[in-house]
Amino acid sequence: MRVKRLRIENFRGIRNLDLSFGDSGIVVFVGGNGAGRTTVLVAMQYLFSWYVARLKSPNGKGVQLDECDITNGQPYCFIEIEAEEHDKTVRWSLFKKRASYRKPVDRLARRAELNRFVDSKMEVFADGKEHNLPLVNFYSVNRGVDAVPLQVRQKFQHGPLDAFDCNLNNSVNFHSFFQWFREREDMENELYRELGEMFIGELQLVTVRSAIRNLLPGYDKLRVKRDPLSFVVVRNGKTINFSRLPDCKKAYIALVGDIARRIAMANPQSAYPLEMPAIVIIDEIELHLLPKWQVGLVERLKETFPQVQFFLTTQSKHIVTSLKKSKGDTLVALDREVEG
Incomplete structure (x- = not known):
């Protein structure tokens, strides 16, 4: 699935914005403070919350627009997204009008196409097997x-639908990633004891380790050490305690690992999950990263996740100057003129 177009009218600080993305694999939004970078991503988050909700339940509800989302001085707000998969287009929208505004508005909340699209995705699950689903995930600032949990306090589900998280509270807690990793590695160790040298590794963990190795040169083999109990990672050939890494590196490893594990979970029928399509939305991609880590980041993202469509915001010149239009990168410059 690919996002082809996004329309925003009177949503928070954005008066009118109509964006076409074509075949862009990397879309980066830039602009000064208050220009609307995060607002664009939140609009996408709201719209995709309905996709996730309907995947999980035929009557599921995503985020509803509220009057506080309407731009000051305007009577309504409207956001619409258009996506494409296998030459099939699906479009849906959200709409909210002020209760005090009595005049008719030529805008509606439409989700019929989305419902049909999701229904077609879920029909294949009637055979009782797991099937691939196009992942969408959002990472806020x-x-x-803050801590690395070592005890598994809940049993995790690892199916395609479990890969989806609306993140509606706008915070990202990586605790679930580390707890998932610990549980998954316990399963991997059991399989290794049963199969011996024939066992090449648990696919979801192999996917996560591969993504970390590709995106963070010099870092490899994230695993749980049993005595003493701790998460460790190999850095330039030396095993070190994960908790002793700088915050910037811990956050980056967790982000990369979380993206990879969700893609692997969403695509159980793929032997190469990192090559599967997905939509990943990240606010302030350079967050926690030193400038030297920002250099080449976009290229490494594309190499590691070649079929993922990324929507990013940034204020980093290293990110902006690394974009290449000839390779499908798109830079969207926002300014205060879009504000109400």
């Missing part, structure tokens, strides 16, 4: 690794 409220992300970080």
